[in-house]
Amino acid sequence: MKCPKKTFIGEDVIFDTNYPEDIVIEEGVRLTVGVRIVTHFMNPKTGSYDRGQVHVGKGAYIGMGTMVVKPVTIGEGAIVGAGAIVTKDIPSNEVWAGNPARFIRKR
Incomplete structure (x- = not known):
């Protein structure tokens, strides 16, 4: 996992520990209480892991309480509302929320 110094990580944030190298957090990111970042799932047909990067x-x-599920990129300056389930890319400077997360407005 790559995470610069100017990043805020709140309490009870959980990062996928099987493939931490698939997580990239850039400068100035704020991960609030209870965020989950998942970079793999077990494929029930093959028993192997399907991996993807979270950026x-x-x-x-x-x-x-947001869950971010691989493979996904959350763009620069994006805002993700509490409790969202992120399963697709979020462009820079957009606000998304919900389950599944969907576009709300531009910043």
């Missing part, structure tokens, strides 16, 4: 862009904010 969180500079200055992005991820709200409390």
